[in-house]
Amino acid sequence: MLSIDKYAYENRIVNWSPKLKALLWLGGIILAFQPIQWLKLAVLVVVATITIYVTKVSFRRYLSWFYAIIPFVLLSVIGIVVTVSPQRSALIWPIKFVSVYIGMAKVMMPKAGQMALQCMTAIVCTYWFALTTPFIQILQVLKAARFPRVMIEVTMLMYRFIFIFVDAFDQIHRAQKLRFGYDSFGLMIHSSGILAKMLFEQVIINYEMMTKALDAKLYDGEFYI
Amino acid sequence: MMGALKKYRKFMLFLAIGFIYTLAYPMTAHAMHIMEGMLPPKWCIFWFVVSAPFFIYGLYRMHKIVNSDIPNAKVMLALCGAFVFVLSSLKLPSVTGSCSHPTGVGLGTVMFGPGVMSVLGVIVLLFQALLLAHGGLTTLGANEFSMTIVGPIVGYAVWKLCRAMKVRRSISLFLCAMFADWSTYVTTAFQLAIVFPDPNGGVGAALVKFLGIYAVTQIPLAIAEGLLTVIVYNLVISN
Amino acid sequence: MIELKHLSYSYDDRVKILDDISLKIGADNHKVIGFMGHNGAGKSTLFLNLVGELKPTSGEILIDGEPVEYSKKGLRKLRRKIGIVFQNSDQQIFYSIVKDDVAFALHNLKVPSEEINKRVEKVLSELDILSLKEQPIQYLSGGQKKRVAIAGIMVIGSEWILLDEPTSGLDPDGRIRMQKLIQKLVNNGQRIILSSHDMDFMYETCDYFYLLGKGRILKQGDKQTVFDDEQLLRENKLDQPWLVKIHQKLGLPLYDSEQELFAIEEKHN
Amino acid sequence: MIELKHLSYSYDDRVKILDDISLKIGADNHKVIGFMGHNGAGKSTLFLNLVGELKPTSGEILIDGEPVEYSKKGLRKLRRKIGIVFQNSDQQIFYSIVKDDVAFALHNLKVPSEEINKRVEKVLSELDILSLKEQPIQYLSGGQKKRVAIAGIMVIGSEWILLDEPTSGLDPDGRIRMQKLIQKLVNNGQRIILSSHDMDFMYETCDYFYLLGKGRILKQGDKQTVFDDEQLLRENKLDQPWLVKIHQKLGLPLYDSEQELFAIEEKHN
Incomplete structure (x- = not known):
């Protein structure tokens, strides 16, 4: 589930300063937002290539991280270009609907294309950052950016606990699936409910045990960062 | 476990209510996320600025809680946050063929007061952007506003209203879940509409378009989540 | 019968967790x-x-002769x-x-x-x-x-x-x-x-x-x-059962279970 | 040294989980x-x-002579x-x-x-x-x-x-x-x-x-x-270690560890 995290610890530039990586990310984002279109495209290709090289990730797996988001980008593009107009000539693929036409607005096409390109370039840059910077280093960036201490402490703990919950989630989900708990829509809703309830119980069980463990470690109210 | 339940009876009750809120604020994370790079810089900044006061208020509340008499409140906050994050990966099928993911942000709202969730919400969004590759860093402010500010406030208001009108608990939950969800998506649609107005109909027409697009995924999802909420509520209560 | 034919599995395309396993269970x-x-x-x-x-990366599993x-x-x-x-x-x-x-x-x-x-x-x-x-x-x-x-x-x-x-x-x-x-x-x-x-x-x-x-x-x-x-067990971080140990090292017969050992040895005494 | 004096503990005042335990660890x-x-x-x-x-329901714990x-x-x-x-x-x-x-x-x-x-x-x-x-x-x-x-x-x-x-x-x-x-x-x-x-x-x-x-x-x-x-171990759902078993049932000497057993028995052979 959290395969990105694993790559973040094993890439070629894991030891670079996280602040430098954050600055490079910012640079990439600025390039994605600047107006020259070919430069965006160049950044997209270059950063994607670099990412695959430094993380040693297979091209197929790299692409797989885009599957989930491309539908949403497309959906937004459709939202931008589809319009209703009385003039047939302003539209691509017009469909007559009563007295007006529904279709894609010609004037919006370049804008939609630019938005899609900008979006993809920015996503590629953020992936580069996420895949080369372990979350522990991101905490250092947050610290350097003077985020409040208590927020960083909670973030740090949350990062650790997420893996405990993911484990529990996987185990419960798998056990349900093997007992046919997800074989229909109704069963899926029901089983998801049980799963959520069981995870919720984990919050309490873990809290109880962790309280004891904190005492054993002489915890005094502060997590050092 | 049972020992724990008995010992923490009051605390458990508190948690149980919080949990129900969690599912009652089914911010549909992935479908509702505005992707990285989709908003122009000035709008990114605008939404960061708009969300900032809520965030700062959240931090203030968080400090209060940490300094209150809840033992190890930081651990509790982080456990709730991790729970919310993992719940957000619970897959529900949606009409678009891909999967939408409900996520709750409400647990902390009731446990620790309304403000805290804006901080925990930011952290969850950060994890989603960096560990799951969903959403984005530049659009974090905009997503924060729709999901952890508007959604919870509307959901909370609906819940309060239903309870005041003595609507049955399960129906209240159902409505609360749906309205929290819908208000989030209305906000997101609005955020996109002002950036990408329709060439013929302007912002208003664009809003209708984006609402229409999201409605396709959101209506069945909201119903599924409403059901889930009621089921989990019954499971927690029957224990 | 469960049959594995050249079954391999890898989580990340890099390390093979299972590497070309063939067997009949x-x-x-x-x-x-x-x-x-x-x-x-x-x-x-x-x-x-x-x-x-999990679905094998390569190879297949047959249950009673039919592939899964x-x-x-x-x-x-x-x-x-x-x-x-x-x-x-x-x-x-x-x-x-x-x-x-x-x-x-x-x-x-x-x-x-x-x-x-x-x-x-x-x-x-x-x-x-x-x-x-x-x-x-x-x-x-x-x-x-x-x-x-x-x-x-x-x-x-x-x-x-x-x-x-x-x-x-x-x-x-x-x-x-x-x-x-x-x-x-x-x-x-x-x-x-x-x-x-x-x-x-x-x-x-x-x-x-x-x-x-x-x-x-x-x-x-x-x-x-x-x-x-x-030696092979040690290399794989495992150990011999004690019944095998006392067989190999003390020269006792190899018994299938504790009960058997004690039942038979008691008769001897 | 850890000393327990008449230590009792109960979660709910009914069943004593620990019942008047006194010992010196x-x-x-x-x-x-x-x-x-x-x-x-x-x-x-x-x-x-x-x-x-947990705090004892009654009795006390002393660490190096001082009560906790x-x-x-x-x-x-x-x-x-x-x-x-x-x-x-x-x-x-x-x-x-x-x-x-x-x-x-x-x-x-x-x-x-x-x-x-x-x-x-x-x-x-x-x-x-x-x-x-x-x-x-x-x-x-x-x-x-x-x-x-x-x-x-x-x-x-x-x-x-x-x-x-x-x-x-x-x-x-x-x-x-x-x-x-x-x-x-x-x-x-x-x-x-x-x-x-x-x-x-x-x-x-x-x-x-x-x-x-x-x-x-x-x-x-x-x-x-x-x-x-x-008998007592069985009653408490426990078992004897095998080294004790072979001592009692096979009449071998009682060894402290496997290593000792095999080292000594090898010498014998």
Whole structure:
């Protein structure tokens, strides 16, 4: 589930300063937002290539991280270009609907294309950052950016606990699936409910045990960062 | 476990209510996320600025809680946050063929007061952007506003209203879940509409378009989540 | 019979957790088959492949001569043939009352409720926990919970049951009861595949063994064959059962179980 | 020395989980003390009383002659003397990088950071996990996490360390390493209290034993004394270690460990 995290610890530039990586990310984002279109495209290709090289990730797996988001980008593009107009000539693929036409607005096409390109370039840059910077280093960036201490402490703990919950989630989900708990829509809703309830119980069980463990470690109210 | 339940009876009750809120604020994370790079810089900044006061208020509340008499409140906050994050990966099928993911942000709202969730919400969004590759860093402010500010406030208001009108608990939950969800998506649609107005109909027409697009995924999802909420509520209560 | 043909599995395209494994499980009428290997040797990955939770990267699995199909229907068929009980009972018991939990799979399969009741009762009595039927789970001991978890799978009526570390967390008494339970299941016609770090338990319980290491089958055979090579076991972070040790080092005969040893040796004295 | 005087504990004022226990732990220079008992016999409750997580319903605990104070300061003092490692490693690791988590307790003690680094490195190398120093916790194996959890307590340098089921989930190799580790801790001057269901492990590792049942101490003594009574162990759902069994039933001498048995018997042959 959290395969990105694993790559973040094993890439070629894991030891670079996280602040430098954050600055490079910012640079990439600025390039994605600047107006020259070919430069965006160049950044997209270059950063994607670099990412695959430094993380040693297979091209197929790299692409797989885009599957989930491309539908949403497309959906937004459709939202931008589809319009209703009385003039047939302003539209691509017009469909007559009563007295007006529904279709894609010609004037919006370049804008939609630019938005899609900008979006993809920015996503590629953020992936580069996420895949080369372990979350522990991101905490250092947050610290350097003077985020409040208590927020960083909670973030740090949350990062650790997420893996405990993911484990529990996987185990419960798998056990349900093997007992046919997800074989229909109704069963899926029901089983998801049980799963959520069981995870919720984990919050309490873990809290109880962790309280004891904190005492054993002489915890005094502060997590050092 | 049972020992724990008995010992923490009051605390458990508190948690149980919080949990129900969690599912009652089914911010549909992935479908509702505005992707990285989709908003122009000035709008990114605008939404960061708009969300900032809520965030700062959240931090203030968080400090209060940490300094209150809840033992190890930081651990509790982080456990709730991790729970919310993992719940957000619970897959529900949606009409678009891909999967939408409900996520709750409400647990902390009731446990620790309304403000805290804006901080925990930011952290969850950060994890989603960096560990799951969903959403984005530049659009974090905009997503924060729709999901952890508007959604919870509307959901909370609906819940309060239903309870005041003595609507049955399960129906209240159902409505609360749906309205929290819908208000989030209305906000997101609005955020996109002002950036990408329709060439013929302007912002208003664009809003209708984006609402229409999201409605396709959101209506069945909201119903599924409403059901889930009621089921989990019954499971927690029957224990 | 379960047959693996050149089965390989890798999580990330880099390291092969299972590397070209070919074997036939349950040939020659073996009833309790043991998989041994150190932590991380690939046992769990293999088990998850066997129940269709993971799809082999290459190679295939045949059940009674038919290749497994990874369609929804195919998987459903597979899971009615092979059930699995995981190590952690708490993560596979979903209801608070024993009988409700055991009935979970049957409800999902839309079995009529009289039939469900009958089958649940039958399984519970086979596992000697009929008295727990109406009990809340949270007051059960570790051994009892383990039985409930097993009941939840057994009720499906699958031919094979995979048990992952069935003795973990049990006290010595629970361990002995688990051994007896497995024997009883086998007598009822059930076939078992298990993995455990408890060498003595494995030795006394299984009748055929596979030693898994570095994603490959390093050795297979009956007790004598597999536990004979102390060096190989050591290399794989395992150990010989004490019955084998006293056979090899003290020159005593090799006994199949403690009971046998003491029964026979007592006669001698 | 840890002394319990008429210690009783009850969660709900009805059932006494611990019932008027009086004993002196660590008298006569015992270094590794084992508590045995079936699931639910009260071992965990006793351990939680020893580290001040639970306050005795009646009776008291004395550490080196001084009664435990249940003020914040008193408890802190107690926990610097007695550390505890729980069974589930995940619930006692709070940082995502090994060295950060091990350093946690030292930060809480306000130890200066160069000193912290030194002590963390020392502990990690003693536990043979120095190579894991910079590793993220989430990708470690169960056995490695266990070591990190132990390191996090060891680093405090407390006189006593309580280990609850230290071998659960470990493969035979991990089990042997745990045994060696405990020996190492003892050589460093630390004293260990442990509980485990693994009788063979207990037998070889501990030098003094308490048998807990129904909230009372049913028996105490060294190996010979405690494991001698097969009947009593059975009644408490426990078992004899195999070294004791072959001594009693085959008439071999009673050896302290496997190594000893085989070393001596080899000489004979």
